[in-house]
Amino acid sequence: MLKGSNIHKSFGDLEVLKGIDLEVAPSEVVVLVGVSGSGKSTLLRCFNFLERINKGTIEIDGEAIDPKKHKLSEIRAEVGMVFQHFNLFPHMTVLENVIEAPIIVKKMKKADAIVLGKQLLEKVGLSDKADVYPSKLSGGQKQRVAIARSLAMEPKVLLFDEPTSALDPELVGEVLGVMQQLAQEGMTMVVVTHEMKFAREVADRIIMLDEGRIIESADPVTFFESPSHERTKQFISLVN
């Protein structure tokens, strides 16, 4: 579904990713963990082509993506992204946020987009908020709208960049609940998060990044009970 091979990314002299190989299977939920600065968010942004990789390849559905040849906008439409700070469009209502991309990018008819948008808002439990502006929502509600907005493009993969890090603790659960539901429905997901309970319960595979390299890749039980790398053990004792 999504495959990165030998991904290198530098910002100036700083090499953030030092050769990452990662393949995500259809319907798989991969959780990326690691201390801050380990490169997990950068990796996610590379998969969405918000950052250009310096070396290596990214394949989507078996097709290697070359940013010079492919239209990036078309590729990004297939890879959804949910951001830490939601990035909802403040000048549009909740429903308008959700239907904007299908109408503008996919040229969907407005009436059809509204039907789709309302379905998605119901899915994330926000049917009653369709006509309000984002400024009237709580953080948890905003993030659920952002998820609905990404889903409206029917992406093949959904990337989550610390989706609950900007939320008050009591609002984290409602967002994780929606994500868990998506995972159960078979959505392919790559999630950067510090929520270890979520990783343990929902992930098919947990990947530990350290200084730009993958040092551990295991199912949750193995990851938490018998990690192989010393840094992983330290990390687990730190977050538990």
Next chain:
Amino acid sequence: MELLQTVFDVFMQTYPGFLKATLVTLQITAVALVLGTVFGLVFALMKISRSKVLQAIANFYITIIRGTPLIVQIMFLYFGITSLVVLSGFWAGAIALGIHNGAYIAEIFRGAIQGIDKGQREASSSLGMTRSQSMRRIVFPQALKRSIPPLGNQFIITLKDSSLVYIISVPELFAMANREAAQNWQSLETYLVVGAYYLVLVMIFTYLLKLYENKLNVDK
């Protein structure tokens, strides 16, 4: 008291001509604002474009306009352009004011566009929007809203600056005041009256702007 009386007398004598001239002032201001907004938008987009050539052109325009006095620009356009094409004083003045405004409005738009959080552009990109779709649908509407207070300020400046076109004999408010003062020998009173005309116009405009801003805030 005596001054008040004579000011009132001057007001009564001059208002038929002054009201007509007010119309000219408003017309020239309106044309200058429309032109200035169009120029401002075009040059703001050039300045934030990825093309070095377009950036250079925009920078050149803004540097020249901001670096020279408006009255010089008016004279230059009037005598420069009218040697090539036939242009009335009104249009020469309106175009000069428009070009002049464009430079300032370009900076207002540029600042507002660049002030929009980059997460907005990233979110629209991640949804598959192209750069221009994201600009048109996401960034620009938000930037425009933020531009309204500084634009209102610029509009007020334009209204007052339009008095400078008296120098090329456009029959607007200030030119009319000059003419009256030369005839009635009551310069002090005449300029007091014309000052009041501008003040009232600006106050009306400020009030309308405030109503509009309030409406925008209610919408959000």
